[in-house]
Amino acid sequence: MTGLTEAPLELGPLMAHVADPEHGGLATFLGMVRREQGKREVVAIVYEAYEELALAELAAVCEEAGARFGARVAAVHRTGRVEVGEPSVAAAASAPHRPAAFAACRFVIDELKVRAPIWKLMVYADGASAWLDGREARPVPAAGTRGASAL
Amino acid sequence: MPPEIAVTVRLFASLREAAGTDRLEMSVPRATPVGALWSHLPEEIAGEDPPAGLRYAVNHEWTIPGAPLEDGDEVAFVLPVSGG
Numbered sequence: 001m002t003g004l005t006e007a008p009l010e011l012g013p014l015m016a017h018v019a020d021p022e023h024g025g026l027a028t029f030l031g032m033v034r035r036e037q038g039k040r041e042v043v044a045i046v047y048e049a050y051e052e053l054a055l056a057e058l059a060a061v062c063e064e065a066g067a068r069f070g071a072r073v074a075a076v077h078r079t080g081r082v083e084v085g086e087p088s089v090a091a092a093a094s095a096p097h098r099p100a101a102f103a104a105c106r107f108v109i110d111e112l113k114v115r116a117p118i119w120k121l122m123v124y125a126d127g128a129s130a131w132l133d134g135r136e137a138r139p140v141p142a143a144g145t146r147g148a149s150a151l
Numbered sequence: 152m153p154p155e156i157a158v159t160v161r162l163f164a165s166l167r168e169a170a171g172t173d174r175l176e177m178s179v180p181r182a183t184p185v186g187a188l189w190s191h192l193p194e195e196i197a198g199e200d201p202p203a204g205l206r207y208a209v210n211h212e213w214t215i216p217g218a219p220l221e222d223g224d225e226v227a228f229v230l231p232v233s234g235g
Contacts, residue, residue: 050163050227052211117208117229119164131165134202134231 001074002058004049004118009078014092018072025098027105031089033082041125046081047088050117061111071095071104077118156181156222160188164230169195185209185226186216204231 001017011028018026036042054077062073075091082088089112093104123129160175167173170193179191185207190197207214208227220226 048164048167050161050208050229053208053213053227053229056211114232117163117227117232119230120233121164131168132233133164133166134204135165136199 001076002055002062003076004051004054004058004079005076006078006080009076009087009090011090011092014074014076014090017074018092018094020072020094023072023094023096023101025096025101026092026094027098027101028092029090029105029109030087031109032087033084035084042084042122043125044081044083044123045088046121046123046129047077047079048119048121049077049079054116054118057116058112061108061115064111065093065104065107068107069093069095069100069104071100073104073108075108075112077112077116079118081123154180156183156220156224158188158220158223159225160192161225161227163227166196166228166230171195179220181222182219184216185214185218185220188220188226189228201228202230205229 001014009030011030015026015028033045034042058075058077062075065071065073071093073093075089078088089109091105091108093101093108095101095104120132121129122132155178158177158179160177162170162173162175177191179188189201206229207216208229209218209220209224
């Protein structure tokens with residue numbers, strides 16, 4: 001079970017998908033949108049996916065994790081706007097014993113972050129926003145807020 | 152054989168915003184390498200160098216910059232991702 005969704009993430013369906021009577025360990029992970037207070041305060045992140053390839057990478061990562069750790073694995077990533085404190089990615093893995101369950105869950109989330117073409121538009125408390133996509137940052141300050149960008 | 156081929160280009164994130172569209176239809180010489188397609192983009196984008204770490208996908212599969220394009224290919228410029 002892998003996918004992209006614009007709806008709030010829930011671990012329940014992922015856990016149900018990976019649960020197996022022969023598996024004694026089930027690990028889950030949620031990646032949350034972080035405020036980054038002290039730096040430039042974030043209020044939300046908007047996620048944009050290259051859907052076809054992101055889905056292919058999600059499926060490939062889960063298949064690799066399954067083969068490598070003998071685990072059942074599921075992962076879903078958000079698209080659209082996700083507020084601070086809300087989950088942007090969810091993963092679950094089950095295996096006969098807990099080391100493999102933890103390892104598979106970690107493998108999935110680590111690989112996903114690098115391989116899935118899903119970009120982040122950071123939305124800041126000062127009204128500006130900026131894509132984290134390797135191009136020169138072109139923040140768009142909201143009218144009446146600060147002038148110079150911190151990026 | 153027509154000298155030009157038609158390709159579709161998918162744009163995402165800041166590239167999509169700069170171009171004002173998520174999809175461009177382009178006409179380029181046959182066998183143009185995917186890595187050379189950048190210079191054929193509209194002026195708003197082609198005026199700058201491709202970003203470091205840019206990768207390419209053709210028909211939803213990763214490919215190398217030297218891969219020659221064929222008529223009807225769908226190309227995606229895959230900017231670096233920061234994950235999570």
